[in-house]
Every structure is written in C-alpha cells, then in structure tokens.
Amino acid sequence: MASLLEDKSNRLRMTGRGGELVGAYWDELFTARERGAQVVWYNGHALNPLFQAAGISWCHGEAFSARLAAQHLEGPAQLAGEEYGYVNELCSYSRTHLGCAVLTNDFGESETGIVDTVDQRELASRLPEPDFFVNGYQGCSTGQQWDQMSYRILGKKVPIFTLSLPYMFGSKPDAGYLVGEEWETATDYVVDQLEKLIEFLEVQTGRPFDHDKLGEIMSYIKAASQLRREAMALCMAKPAPATYWDWVASIAHINFMPAEQRLIDYFQGVKDEVADRLASGVAGVADERYRLYFDGIMNWNKLGWLARKFADADAAVICGRYTHQNFWQEPQLIDPENPLRGLAQHYLLCSNSQGFKTLKQAMTKDCDDYGIDGVIFHASRTCRAYTNHQHLLARVAENQLGIPTAFFEGDIADAAFYKDEILETRLAALLETIDAKRARN
Amino acid sequence: MSAYVVGMDLGSTSAECVVIDERREIVATAVVETGTVSRKGLQRAIDEAFGEAGIERDLVRAVAATGYGRRLVPGGADFVFTEISAHARGVAALFPGVRLVVDIGGQDTKAIQVDEAGRVERFAMNDRCASGTGRFYEGLAHALETDIESLGEFASRGKADLEISSLCATFAVTEVIALLAKGHDPADIAASVHHAAAARTLGLIGQVGKASPVALTGGVARNAAVVHSLSEALGEELLIPENPQITGAYGAALLAAESLDGGSQPDQNATAPAPPHDHGGSGSCADCAGSKTESSVTMLTLTAPSGRVV
Numbered sequence: 001m002a003s004l005l006e007d008k009s010n011r012l013r014m015t016g017r018g019g020e021l022v023g024a025y026w027d028e029l030f031t032a033r034e035r036g037a038q039v040v041w042y043n044g045h046a047l048n049p050l051f052q053a054a055g056i057s058w059c060h061g062e063a064f065s066a067r068l069a070a071q072h073l074e075g076p077a078q079l080a081g082e083e084y085g086y087v088n089e090l091c092s093y094s095r096t097h098l099g100c101a102v103l104t105n106d107f108g109e110s111e112t113g114i115v116d117t118v119d120q121r122e123l124a125s126r127l128p129e130p131d132f133f134v135n136g137y138q139g140c141s142t143g144q145q146w147d148q149m150s151y152r153i154l155g156k157k158v159p160i161f162t163l164s165l166p167y168m169f170g171s172k173p174d175a176g177y178l179v180g181e182e183w184e185t186a187t188d189y190v191v192d193q194l195e196k197l198i199e200f201l202e203v204q205t206g207r208p209f210d211h212d213k214l215g216e217i218m219s220y221i222k223a224a225s226q227l228r229r230e231a232m233a234l235c236m237a238k239p240a241p242a243t244y245w246d247w248v249a250s251i252a253h254i255n256f257m258p259a260e261q262r263l264i265d266y267f268q269g270v271k272d273e274v275a276d277r278l279a280s281g282v283a284g285v286a287d288e289r290y291r292l293y294f295d296g297i298m299n300w301n302k303l304g305w306l307a308r309k310f311a312d313a314d315a316a317v318i319c320g321r322y323t324h325q326n327f328w329q330e331p332q333l334i335d336p337e338n339p340l341r342g343l344a345q346h347y348l349l350c351s352n353s354q355g356f357k358t359l360k361q362a363m364t365k366d367c368d369d370y371g372i373d374g375v376i377f378h379a380s381r382t383c384r385a386y387t388n389h390q391h392l393l394a395r396v397a398e399n400q401l402g403i404p405t406a407f408f409e410g411d412i413a414d415a416a417f418y419k420d421e422i423l424e425t426r427l428a429a430l431l432e433t434i435d436a437k438r439a440r441n
Numbered sequence: 442m443s444a445y446v447v448g449m450d451l452g453s454t455s456a457e458c459v460v461i462d463e464r465r466e467i468v469a470t471a472v473v474e475t476g477t478v479s480r481k482g483l484q485r486a487i488d489e490a491f492g493e494a495g496i497e498r499d500l501v502r503a504v505a506a507t508g509y510g511r512r513l514v515p516g517g518a519d520f521v522f523t524e525i526s527a528h529a530r531g532v533a534a535l536f537p538g539v540r541l542v543v544d545i546g547g548q549d550t551k552a553i554q555v556d557e558a559g560r561v562e563r564f565a566m567n568d569r570c571a572s573g574t575g576r577f578y579e580g581l582a583h584a585l586e587t588d589i590e591s592l593g594e595f596a597s598r599g600k601a602d603l604e605i606s607s608l609c610a611t612f613a614v615t616e617v618i619a620l621l622a623k624g625h626d627p628a629d630i631a632a633s634v635h636h637a638a639a640a641r642t643l644g645l646i647g648q649v650g651k652a653s654p655v656a657l658t659g660g661v662a663r664n665a666a667v668v669h670s671l672s673e674a675l676g677e678e679l680l681i682p683e684n685p686q687i688t689g690a691y692g693a694a695l696l697a698a699e700s701l702d703g704g705s706q707p708d709q710n711a712t713a714p715a716p717p718h719d720h721g722g723s724g725s726c727a728d729c730a731g732s733k734t735e736s737s738v739t740m741l742t743l744t745a746p747s748g749r750v751v
C-alpha cells in the first residue's frame with residue numbers, strides 16, 4: 001500500500017448533511033437548561049423514544065464520548081476521569097463520560113493540577129447536568145455500573161433507574177433468531193421493565209406518559225429504519241455504491257436523534273444517493289478489489305482515517321456487526337400501535353446481548369449476502385463485551401466460510417491504543433491472503 | 442543482462458538482504474544488527490550482500506522489500522510484501538511441504554498456516570506485547586547477566602520449572618530479579634521463562650490451528666532453548682533454516698521473481714553468472730551459488746535436541 005497521499009474513499013454526500021443534523025441536536029441539548037427542559041443521562045440501548053415521548057432532553061453517554069473522540073476533543077474528559085481515579089484500562093466511552101461528569105460537577109480547582117480550569121469550563125458548560133439517570137445495558141458489566149458511577153460522582157443527588165435486560169444465550173433447544181421460548185419470555189420480561197420505566201418517568205416529569213406520542217415516534221423510527229436497511233441492501237451490488245463508513249456516519253441518526261419527519265427525510269436522502277450511485281455505476285471505493293466485513297465497535301478517533309486507509313488498499317468495507325446487527329435493524333418488529341414490544345425486542349437484539357450462536361448466524365448471513373472476501377476484526381482494547389466472541393467468529397469465518405481474517409488493535413475512544421503500523425501490516429497480509437486464496441481457486 | 446533479484450527485510454532489530462539469481466538460488470546474504478528500524482542499517486546490509494556476491498548493481502532486475510521498514514528501502518522497492526507472505530514463501534522454498542511457519546522476530550511473533558504451495562491460508566500475530574520476541578530475550582539476557590548469543594545454551598542447562606506469572610517484556614525482568622533475589626539458579630530461571638514463553642506462542646498457534654511440519658524462522662530461532670521449548674510444547678520437531686533471519690528477505694525476493702515471471706518456475710537451464718565471491722569464513726551463502734538447490738540448504742547445527750537438521 002502506498003502512503004495515503006490520495007483519498008480513494010468516496011463517502012456519501014449525505015454524510016455532510018447528517019453531520020449538520022447531529023451538530024444541531026447536541027447544540028439543542030447544550031441549551032436544555034435555558035429552555036427549562038429536564039435532562040436525562042442514559043447509557044446502553046436506544047431508550048430515547050421513551051424520553052422524547054415524555055418531553056425530556058436526553059444525553060446518551062456513549063454517543064457523547066464517541067462524538068468527542070470523533071472531534072478529537074476527548075482528551076480533557078479522559079484526563080479528568082483518570083485524575084478522578086479511573087484507570088486507562090476502563091472502557092474509554094465510560095472513562096470519557098465519567099470525566100464529563102467530573103467536569104460538569106465542577107469540583108473547583110483541580111486536586112492534582114492535571115486538568116486545568118479551561119478544560120472544565122469548555123466541557124462542563126456544554127453538557128447539562130442530569131435531572132436523573134436511566135441505565136439500560138446488558139452484555140457489558142461496565143455499562144451496567146457506569147451510570148451508578150456517574151450517580152456517585154454527582155453526589156447521589158439525582159434519581160437513577162436501572163432497566164434489567166436479560167442476555168440472550170440462545171442455548172434452549174428451540175432458541176433461534178427472533179423465535180423460541182427464550183425470545184418470547186425475554187420480550188415479555190423487558191416489556192414489563194419498560195412499563196416500570198414509564199412509571200418512573202411519570203414520577204420524574206410529574207406528567208402522564210404520552211403513549212400516543214410514543215406510537216407516533218416509533219412510526220418515524222420504523223420508516224427511517226426501513227429506508228436505512230433498503231439502502232444497505234443496495235450495497236450487495238459489486239462494486240458497492242456505499243461502504244461501512246457511511247453506515248457508521250449515520251449511526252447517530254438512527255440511534256439517538258429525535259424521531260420526526262426530518263429523520264425519515266435524511267434516510268430517504270441516503271437511500272436516494274445510494275440508488276443514484278448504483279444506477280450510474282459510482283462506487284464507494286474507486287477501485288474495489290476486496291470486499292470486507294468489519295467486526296468491532298467503531299474506532300471513533302479514526303473514522304475518516306480508516307475509510308481512506310482501506311480505500312487506499314482497494315478494500316471496500318461493505319458491512320459489519322456494529323452497523324448491520326444493531327440499531328432498529330428489524331423494523332418489521334415495530335408496531336406503532338403496540339410500541340413497547342418492538343422496543344423491547346430491539347433492546348434484546350443488540351449484538352452485545354446475543355450469544356455466540358446468533359452472532360455466528362448473523363455474520364454468516366451478512367458474509368453470504370454481501371459477497372465478503374475477508375473479515376477484519378477491530379479488537380478494541382477497552383471494550384471487552386464486543387471483543388468476547390471475536391476469536392470464535394474468526395474461527396467460523398476461516399473454517400466454515402473459508403474467509404480469511406485478520407485482527408488489529410485499537411480502541412473505541414482512546415487513540416493511544418491504535419498503532420497504524422499494526423493495521424497497515426495486518427490489512428496488507430489479509431489482502432495477500434485473499435489473493436492467495438483466489439490463486440488457489 | 443539483469444539477472445538478480447534482491448530481497449530486503451528491515452525489521453525492528455536487524456536488516457537482512459538476500460540476492461538470488463535467475464534460477465532463484467541464493468548468491469549472497471547479509472544480516473546487520475541495527476538496534477531499531479534503520480535506513481543506514483539496511484544500506485549496510487545491501488552493501489555487504491553486494492560485496493559478498495561481487496556483482497554490479499545494474500544487474501539487479503528488481504528489489505523487493507518486507508518488514509516494518511519496507512518503505513525505507515533506498516531508492517524505493519519494486520515490490521513490497523508483508524512479512525507474513527514473505528516468510529511463508531521463504532519457508533516453502535527451504536522446506537517444501539511445511540504447513541506451519543512460526544516466525545519470531547525482534548518484536549513480533551507470527552503463526553502462519555500455509556498451503557502446499559507456500560501460500561498463506563491464515564495467520565495470527567501477537568498483539569502489542571513483546572513477550573517471547575527478540576526484545577524480550579534481550580531483556581532476559583541482560584537481567585541474567587549473560588549475552589543474547591549465549592542465552593539459549595545457558596537456559597538449556599536449567600532443570601527446575603519455576604512459576605513465571607508475567608511474560609510482559611518489562612515485568613518479566615522484574616520477576617526474574619525477584620527470583621534471583623530468592624536464590625534460584627539463573628539457569629533454572631532462564632529455562633522456566635523459555636518454557637512459559639513457548640506456552641504463550643502455543644496459544645498464538647492455536648488461533649490458526651496446528652499443522653505439520655512446522656518451521657521456525659526469525660532471529661529467535663537461533664536460540665536453542667526456544668527451539669527446544671517450543672518443540673516440546675508442540676510435541677514435534679521443528680525445521681530451522683541455516684540462517685533463520687534471512688527467511689523473510691529470501692521469500693520477498695522469490696515472490697518478486699515470481700511476479701516478474703508471471704508465477705512461472707525458474708529456468709533450471711539458465712546459466713547463472715558466476716560472480717566471484719569470498720565468503721570470508723561466514724559460510725552463510727556457501728560456496729555454492731552455481732550448484733546449490735533449494736533442498737540442499739545447509740542447516741544450522743543446534744544443540745537443541747528437538748531441532749531437526751535437514
């Protein structure tokens with residue numbers, strides 16, 4: 001591979017428009033206090049439709065950490081987290097967000113002098129303090145404790161609600177994707193949990209929960225998700241008109257942006273652009289020679305860099321576990337007339353909550369559907385939950401699908417764990433292995 | 442007539458250069474210890490190899506590079522390959538039929554499963570941990586007040602199997618110092634660390650799957666205790682090239698030659714130029730350029746009982 005002198009990636013134009021929408025969302029959140037809105041900090045699953053229906057402003061901790069990392073603004077928050085006492089092996093999402101809590105709390109002059117007051121002012125003034133916390137996380141033990149830690153940092157002064165969500169082991173005889181006793185029982189359980197969360201929200205807001213509004217919100221999400229999935233499916237074409245990096249760029253929209261008509265308009269725009277490219281033979285990577293599957297959470301510090309790096313090697317990353325097996329990926333399950341069931345089922349469908357059997361099935365399907373030549377695993381240093389199954393999945397790809405694999409180390413939000421030479425060597429070796437396989441065949 | 446292909450491997454602790462002729466036989470080799478990735482070190486290796494071969498540089502048909510410094514080749518390389526493909530190809534030429542290559546270099550360990558033609562089927566590399574690599578053994582040798590060349594023989598004298606809990610290149614030294622302070626025999630400590638490192642390498646091999654026969658390449662393959670420990674852990678003999686450090690450079694040269702010839706086999710009837718060369722007792726390229734075949738590569742004589750000399 002040559003050095004990255006020329007950008008051979010061809011990202012969707014809609015990504016720019018999407019960036020404006022995301023920026024507007026955060027700016028609005030930063031002014032929530034001035035508007036007299038209540039603010040909830042939450043982590044884990046996309047609980048935002050419930051908050052939106054309840055008329056609350058919401059801050060998704062992981063999303064804020066990812067945004068800071070993508071803008072290369074994560075340093076002061078991570079430093080504040082470390083200064084407070086969290087080691088750098090802790091999930092960098094949580095370390096960043098906990099650092100924000102430390103800064104938001106404004107303890108005054110830094111005890112150690114590591115985090116200066118400029119950092120405090122810049123970040124603390126932007127993220128409004130929460131009126132309460134809601135945690136809805138499974139499959140990740142840090143995630144389950146994260147809001148508890150924030151709760152303590154903020155002096156246990158605000159209420160906290162923890163949603164209990166089961167892990168889907170898939171070990172019962174009739175267990176399967178969207179079917180079986182485990183699926184039905186777990187769905188009922190989570191619906192019950194959501195009803196309790198709604199009661200909590202009613203207490204916090206002092207208002208009855210607007211179930212009609214939730215139905216309306218879910219109808220927007222359903223339509224947006226359908227468009228997103230249809231646009232993704234267009235990328236089964238060779239060459240693919242868009243890449244994984246485009247789907248990463250639209251995670252924010254599908255995962256936590258307000259559900260309204262402009263969400264549908266955005267994904268309609270994405271789908272139209274992908275369809276136009278397909279019709280006119282425009283590819284997401286100029287000279288697509290390899291089609292890759294990406295397993296792992298996004299390395300948010302490196303989104304643009306990785307898009308260019310893979311494209312530079314003529315490698316089109318087409319799909320991945322993070323983008324294609326999360327975020328309202330089964331819109332047919334959403335019933336606006338009975339929204340809680342669809343919500344519950346999508347929380348259970350998060351790939352962090354799925355046992356190996358389902359992950360294997362999903363990866364196999366995506367590799368078949370999208371004509372994948374190789375799988376690249378991003379072994380995220382501080383995200384154990386997402387890396388747990390990676391060696392097992394690699395074995396499936398190699399032994400059962402005959403697809404070469406490679407690993408590279410990095411992290412979700414801590415740039416220090418990424419080393420470019422490691423990816424450089426392993427990506428080149430993966431592509432050479434694909435070439436060798438083609439030569440054999 | 443341009444007859445030669447040059448393979449270069451610029452690694453984290455050394456630079457290697459191999460020159461092959463149009464029959465793809467080695468006519469010169471050079472290994473230069475650099476301490477780190479060094480363009481100067483690579484230049485020295487090139488100069489030594491050309492000096493040994495006694496050939497004019499304008500007879501070079503192509504230059505191939507591999508290793509961490511593969512982009513630092515003076516004047517640029519015509520071909521660039523990863524160490525994984527280069528080692529696989531080099532081993533396939535040295536030991537036809539090998540199915541698993543374990544390469545342990547200055548700061549990397551790689552397990553590479555290859556097909557019958559020496560093409561990579563799957564591979565795994567250590568993560569950012571230098572355990573069991575050349576750097577690791579340098580630290581161990583330093584802590585035990587011996588030199589890296591003697592470490593293998595030193596460890597082979599060890600009898601006890603002490604518990605080594607940390608294989609971090611940094612913390613293992615701390616642990617070694619603690620064991621020394623407790624009065625343990627340094628040879629026992631050395632042997633125990635070698636066993637523990639071999640067990641870790643076994644884990645890496647497990648990621649690609651064990652296959653036989655197995656070849657061990659890279660500078661660490663010169664350490665007889667590593668060969669012994671890994672052989673014991675795998676339960677089989679290891680094939681060791683005479684000069685295990687040049688395997689990557691040799692493989693890169695072969696891959697480049699094959700690319701130039703469209704993947705065809707070398708012309709065995711071709712007449713290789715007969716460059717005058719004086720081996721100066723190094724023996725590394727043998728007095729052999731005109732007659733040596735791939736299967737006649739002389740093997741390094743090892744004290745390790747499990748390293749098979751072919």
